[in-house]
Amino acid sequence: MIALVASALLGLYIFLPVFFFDKLAAPFVRLKSKERTKTEEVVAGIFIAGIPFAFTWWLSRVSWHVGRYPLFLSDEAASGTDYQVLFNGLYSEHYFEAYLSQFWDAFWRVLQHQGRFLVWNYTFLFVEICLVLIVTYNFGRLNQNPFFRKTVGQLLLRRVSEWHPLFTPFVFHPREKRRVEVDVMTTDMHLYRGTVKSHFINKDGLLTGLILKDAKRFQYSRLEADREVGAQKPLEEYWKPIPGSNLYIPYEKTVTLNLRYELPDPGMAKVLKDAVSRITGMDTSVTVQGAQLTAAIGHVKASGTVSSSEPPERPAD
Amino acid sequence: MTTDLEQLSEALQKDTPEKLLERRIEEKKQEIINALQEGREFVLDRDRGIVIKRAS
Numbered sequence: 001m002i003a004l005v006a007s008a009l010l011g012l013y014i015f016l017p018v019f020f021f022d023k024l025a026a027p028f029v030r031l032k033s034k035e036r037t038k039t040e041e042v043v044a045g046i047f048i049a050g051i052p053f054a055f056t057w058w059l060s061r062v063s064w065h066v067g068r069y070p071l072f073l074s075d076e077a078a079s080g081t082d083y084q085v086l087f088n089g090l091y092s093e094h095y096f097e098a099y100l101s102q103f104w105d106a107f108w109r110v111l112q113h114q115g116r117f118l119v120w121n122y123t124f125l126f127v128e129i130c131l132v133l134i135v136t137y138n139f140g141r142l143n144q145n146p147f148f149r150k151t152v153g154q155l156l157l158r159r160v161s162e163w164h165p166l167f168t169p170f171v172f173h174p175r176e177k178r179r180v181e182v183d184v185m186t187t188d189m190h191l192y193r194g195t196v197k198s199h200f201i202n203k204d205g206l207l208t209g210l211i212l213k214d215a216k217r218f219q220y221s222r223l224e225a226d227r228e229v230g231a232q233k234p235l236e237e238y239w240k241p242i243p244g245s246n247l248y249i250p251y252e253k254t255v256t257l258n259l260r261y262e263l264p265d266p267g268m269a270k271v272l273k274d275a276v277s278r279i280t281g282m283d284t285s286v287t288v289q290g291a292q293l294t295a296a297i298g299h300v301k302a303s304g305t306v307s308s309s310e311p312p313e314r315p316a317d
Numbered sequence: 318m319t320t321d322l323e324q325l326s327e328a329l330q331k332d333t334p335e336k337l338l339e340r341r342i343e344e345k346k347q348e349i350i351n352a353l354q355e356g357r358e359f360v361l362d363r364d365r366g367i368v369i370k371r372a373s
Contacts, residue, residue: 143326154323157322157326158322160322162322162325165322165325165326165329166325171326172329172330260334261333261334263333263334263335268335271335271339272335272338272339272342272367272369275335275339275342276342276349276369279342279343279346280349280350280353282353282371283371283372284353284369284370284371284372285369285370285371285372286367286368286369286370287367287368287370288367
């Protein structure tokens, strides 16, 4: 019986809070750089469940309301004696039969006491989840604050997969609504372009593949043929849309990744208009032609480091 | 792979497409001014499809 009660308490105080945290704070949980070991899972679980528990325990002592609501108990109720009677009754059948009425009195008081504690424990757990989600969704905004950057920001970045800032607009202000555009050179010398929809990492934190939407393939042979006859066309014309909404590219087939963090086109046009007006001192209008506005900012090589380089030169058709 | 994510984060924010384009505008400042004064459009980069013209 003791084992049964211990299991229930373990479930209510650790496993269930961790389950809720994993489900409700999934955007934060997904940031992790690699799969945790069993030991790390247990430690993380204790930490996740321990914060609201410790907060509830502390507030139960310093706050009259938390100590008595929502299930009101008189001051002498659910004392250590009640827990002792309960434990003895669960441990020994003889004790249970000899002190039946005391056992049930203690049982109901302990139940109310635990109920009150759990109500506050889960309340603070949901507060913890909300805070974690706010920080995750607003990292780019909050990280502009030097205090946040040196404290929470640093802690958060330590647990984040290095691929996450590269393939999502995680580090940018959410108001900017950037999208991640990528040019991918594959081992069969094809050059693809598209918007990164999602990326996948394995249990060791290594990238396994990318899903691109609105993907296009560069037709290099057409470009060469046109050059031979002296025809000059905008390079945009050589990007052939790939049918289907999603293109999966395995990382093992990837040679280089060229990433760009694009503003929405109207936002980009405004930024450039302001820049031109500021630099030239003339009132101008700026038009961004076509859906593809590209400006290579770097080259993410297979190692995952960022360096300046030109886009790939000789893709196949 | 070990990466300093703080440095990576700063690098990504520093080299955004619009900042690079602003630098290009700075480089092409005189050409843009000349074009605009002559009432012409200025294509910052044909492949990147950015057309600068006088506000009407």
